[in-house]
Amino acid sequence: MKQRLLIVEPSEVIAEGLKAILEGQIRFKVLEPERSADRLEERLLALRPDVLLINPTLIDNTAPLRTEGPMALVALVYQYVEREQLKAYDAVVDIRDSRATIIETLAQASPSEGKADDNNYELTKRETAVLIELAQGKTNKEIADALSVSVHTVISHRKNITHKTGIKSVAGLTVYAMLNNLIDESSAVK
Amino acid sequence: MMKSRLFSSDARLSDLITAHPSLLSLLTRLGISLGFGDRSIADVCESSGVDTGFFLLICNVYTFNNHVPSTADILGTDMKGLVPYLEKSHRYYVDKRLPHIERHLDAIARELDGRIGQAFISFFQDYKQEVVAHFAHEEQEVFPHIGALMAGERDTTYSIGEFLRTHSDIEGKLDDLLNIVFKYLPPQVDDDNVLDVVYDILRLSEDLKKHTFIEEKIMVPLVKHLENAVRK
Numbered sequence: 001m002k003q004r005l006l007i008v009e010p011s012e013v014i015a016e017g018l019k020a021i022l023e024g025q026i027r028f029k030v031l032e033p034e035r036s037a038d039r040l041e042e043r044l045l046a047l048r049p050d051v052l053l054i055n056p057t058l059i060d061n062t063a064p065l066r067t068e069g070p071m072a073l074v075a076l077v078y079q080y081v082e083r084e085q086l087k088a089y090d091a092v093v094d095i096r097d098s099r100a101t102i103i104e105t106l107a108q109a110s111p112s113e114g115k116a117d118d119n120n121y122e123l124t125k126r127e128t129a130v131l132i133e134l135a136q137g138k139t140n141k142e143i144a145d146a147l148s149v150s151v152h153t154v155i156s157h158r159k160n161i162t163h164k165t166g167i168k169s170v171a172g173l174t175v176y177a178m179l180n181n182l183i184d185e186s187s188a189v190k
Numbered sequence: 191m192m193k194s195r196l197f198s199s200d201a202r203l204s205d206l207i208t209a210h211p212s213l214l215s216l217l218t219r220l221g222i223s224l225g226f227g228d229r230s231i232a233d234v235c236e237s238s239g240v241d242t243g244f245f246l247l248i249c250n251v252y253t254f255n256n257h258v259p260s261t262a263d264i265l266g267t268d269m270k271g272l273v274p275y276l277e278k279s280h281r282y283y284v285d286k287r288l289p290h291i292e293r294h295l296d297a298i299a300r301e302l303d304g305r306i307g308q309a310f311i312s313f314f315q316d317y318k319q320e321v322v323a324h325f326a327h328e329e330q331e332v333f334p335h336i337g338a339l340m341a342g343e344r345d346t347t348y349s350i351g352e353f354l355r356t357h358s359d360i361e362g363k364l365d366d367l368l369n370i371v372f373k374y375l376p377p378q379v380d381d382d383n384v385l386d387v388v389y390d391i392l393r394l395s396e397d398l399k400k401h402t403f404i405e406e407k408i409m410v411p412l413v414k415h416l417e418n419a420v421r422k
Contacts, residue, residue, distance in 0.1 A: 167366045171366075172366030176370060178305075178306045179310075
């Protein structure tokens with residue numbers, strides 16, 4: 001199975017250049033590069049990349065990107081970035097590296113195929129949090145406010161929950177949450 | 191879809207059932223009692239007062255998943271039996287299948303912790319209410335409309351366009367229930383009961399899908415045609 005790779009880089013020349021280099025590789029399916037990290041969490045939910053190659057100057061904190069399954073996070077550097085900051089990444093690609101080195105670095109960082117997100121049916125922490133709110137009868141808007149994310153993100157989480165559990169209705173998901181002891185009976189909506 | 195695979199009226203009814211046992215549950219709803227011996231489909235239909243063409247149309251739809259009867263097929267068939275068939279199917283689901291499933295679920299719920307068992311069974315009861323309301327709407331609004339049109343009346347109180355806009359899916363929650371029952375019940379629950387109810391739910395879900403298909407692919411084109419005919 002090909003690894004889905006997403007490049008997030010403001011420079012069009014660099015993003016397109018990397019895309020051109022990597023596209024010939026059978027290992028990778030290169031997704032359309034993103035120019036900025038705006039709404040990045042939503043894009044990750046929608047695109048589900050296996051590898052995220054991102055310019056570290058675009059984000060302050062990598063933690064929110066780590067909540068969604070086994071995605072490799074790779075820093076893309078061509079300017080000065082503090083060493084401390086790079087520690088949060090699984091690997092570092094310098095654009096002055098050779099083509100072979102870049103490909104090798106990305107291949108090493110990729111999550112192994114068996115662990116690809118498509119085969120992981122366990123709910124992530126975020127999905128569980130959404131499920132719990134949902135089982136309490138909250139609307140998408142209320143859940144978004146409670147978890148400080150956008151409504152769009154909540155909808156993406158709900159799609160993933162349904163994909164994983166096979167349960168579509170809120171009533172059914174509430175029973176699921178109770179059976180898994182995610183909510184105590186008193187907080188479930190009747 | 192090759193036409194030759196569809197059933198023909200000179201075949202023995204018993205051969206049809208042997209090849210496709212699931213059709214057995216259709217017979218009563220179509221007005222045919224068991225004990226038909228070795229007689230042909232046409233023969234049994236005639237003595238039961240069922241139109242053979244209509245009988246075959248329904249059996250073909252139930253058996254061949256991709257078979258969509260053409261408008262010409264529908265209009266070339268005596269459709270007087272359609273509404274009585276749909277009504278009998280509603281009764282079959284509401285009075286026989288759903289209570290049967292509910293008995294199994296009740297037994298399962300008793301093995302679950304108090305409030306969880308309660309939530310589990312009320313999920314099903316709420317679903318049952320939705321199905322009953324869904325059928326009641328069709329019986330009060332749609333079927334009388336068809337009856338009037340078939341009698342050649344100009345009935346403008348209802349239009350089938352409205353049916354298409356509001357016709358909701360009634361199998362979805364059944365699939366939710368199926369997932370809950372066979373994937374997520376705790377191990378303390380008796381497997382035999384779970385297996386029984388899983389088969390029952392699967393069968394009902396399949397049956398309801400065909401029911402919806404018949405309403406949308408046979409009933410709707412028929413009513414559209416009738417509505418246009420009386421408007422002229």
